Amino acid sequence: MAIERVGIVGAGQMGNGIAHVFAVAGYDVLMTDISADALAAAVALIDRNLNRQVSKDAITAETKAAAMARIATTQELSDLGQTDLIIEAATEREEIKTAIFAELQPHLKPTTILTSNTSSISITRLASRTDRPEKFMGFHFMNPVPIMQLVELIRGIATDEDTFNACYDVVEKLGKTSATAEDFPAFIVNRILMPMINEAIYTLYEGVGSVKSIDTSLKLGANHPMGPLELADFIGLDTCLAIMNVLHDGLADTKYRPCPLLTKYVEAGWLGRKTKRGFYDYRGETPVPTR
Numbered sequence: 503m504a505i506e507r508v509g510i511v512g513a514g515q516m517g518n519g520i521a522h523v524f525a526v527a528g529y530d531v532l533m534t535d536i537s538a539d540a541l542a543a544a545v546a547l548i549d550r551n552l553n554r555q556v557s558k559d560a561i562t563a564e565t566k567a568a569a570m571a572r573i574a575t576t577q578e579l580s581d582l583g584q585t586d587l588i589i590e591a592a593t594e595r596e597e598i599k600t601a602i603f604a605e606l607q608p609h610l611k612p613t614t615i616l617t618s619n620t621s622s623i624s625i626t627r628l629a630s631r632t633d634r635p636e637k638f639m640g641f642h643f644m645n646p647v648p649i650m651q652l653v654e655l656i657r658g659i660a661t662d663e664d665t666f667n668a669c670y671d672v673v674e675k676l677g678k679t680s681a682t683a684e685d686f687p688a689f690i691v692n693r694i695l696m697p698m699i700n701e702a703i704y705t706l707y708e709g710v711g712s713v714k715s716i717d718t719s720l721k722l723g724a725n726h727p728m729g730p731l732e733l734a735d736f737i738g739l740d741t742c743l744a745i746m747n748v749l750h751d752g753l754a755d756t757k758y759r760p761c762p763l764l765t766k767y768v769e770a771g772w773l774g775r776k777t778k779r780g781f782y783d784y785r786g787e788t789p790v791p792t793r
């Protein structure tokens with residue numbers, strides 16, 4: 503089935519990046535969010551990121567103009583009815599995602615493929631609550647979407663081959679590379695990455711090192727582009743905690759216990775870059791460690 507129109511639910515940091523790469527690849531994009539401010543901010547950010555690509559000769563000004571013209575926004579989920587593929591990229595909470603799919607369902611064409619950009623939640627369980635588990639799968643981009651090459655593709659237990667192949671072809675058309683993961687908590691990337699980030703937070707919690715020494719150690723000692731605490735702030739501490747909880751609940755192993763310090767930061771509303779405070783304070787000119 504030809505995929506031309508793509509619906510994106512959630513205009514946060516992932517939603518805007520996903521809209522960006524689909525529009526550049528020639529798809530018509532309709533992005534929706536509960537917040538009009540989030541939609542406006544996402545379009546402004548896409549414009550800025552496309553300008554950055556133009557200034558670096560990664561794309562032409564014409565490509566940028568055409569991409570911007572392909573992006574439309576709406577606050578009505580029902581407007582996504584005529585899309586061929588939907589990527590849900592709303593907050594990492596199962597009840598939010600389930601409610602979105604339930605509200606979308608009556609408006610969709612029978613052929614529309616439903617996917618979630620979830621970092622960790624069971625694709626099989628999300629799919630089972632829709633009218634089309636065979637046309638449902640995980641479509642997991644990495645942050646920042648315009649830069650990161652990987653998309654994890656996750657089949658639910660009922661996902662059919664046509665759906666998988668259609669999503670695989672879309673990843674190719676986006677110029678990205680897919681890796682296939684089985685549907686177990688947090689799939690591949692976050693099964694490995696998030697316990698490392700959680701361990702970095704324990705290292706801070708137990709006083710083994712400061713924010714600066716932990717991040718410097720991993721950047722200069724293991725050649726990571728970002729330190730683990732800087733990366734946690736970049737991902738969003740609410741998302742990190744949600745992923746650890748899915749690992750802990752789903753695998754029932756204490757090695758996935760979320761660090762109480764991570765919980766405390768989330769309880770404070772210090773969610774990282776998106777709230778301007780996390781393991782670093784981003785309110786000034788340069789980030790300042792909060793510990």
Ligand SMILES: CC(=O)CC(=O)SCCNC(=O)CCNC(=O)[C@H](O)C(C)(C)COP(=O)(O)OP(=O)(O)OC[C@H]1O[C@@H](n2cnc3c(N)ncnc32)[C@H](O)[C@@H]1OP(=O)(O)O
Binds near residue numbers: 560645648
């Ligand atoms: C949680 C999940 O479910 C899964 C995940 O996504 S886990 C997170 C995965 N992501 C990572 O691990 C990111 C690790 N960090 C990095 O790779 C790098 O620090 C980075 C690419 C983000 C920035 O790199 P940098 O060298 O420090 O910065 P900078 O030189 O300014 O940027 C490098 C490129 O990224 C672009 N860029 C940086 N931030 C960007 C953003 N937020 N959006 C779009 N483009 C961005 C820059 O324009 C630049 O592009 P070119 O290579 O074309 O010049």
Ligand SMILES: NC(=O)C1=CN([C@@H]2O[C@H](COP(=O)(O)OP(=O)(O)OC[C@H]3O[C@@H](n4cnc5c(N)ncnc54)[C@H](OP(=O)(O)O)[C@@H]3O)[C@@H](O)[C@H]2O)C=CC1
Binds near residue numbers: 513515593738
């Ligand atoms: N951050 C990351 O590095 C990565 C995240 N992901 C996954 O992508 C998804 C989105 O994460 P991210 O973009 O970081 O999160 P953000 O918090 O940046 O954005 C989520 C957006 O979804 C909106 N939203 C909440 N409820 C609804 C709803 N019912 N309908 C429509 N929009 C809604 C939020 O609005 P409001 O702010 O008003 O609540 C917000 O604008 C999550 O599943 C996450 O696990 C995947 C890969 C990487």
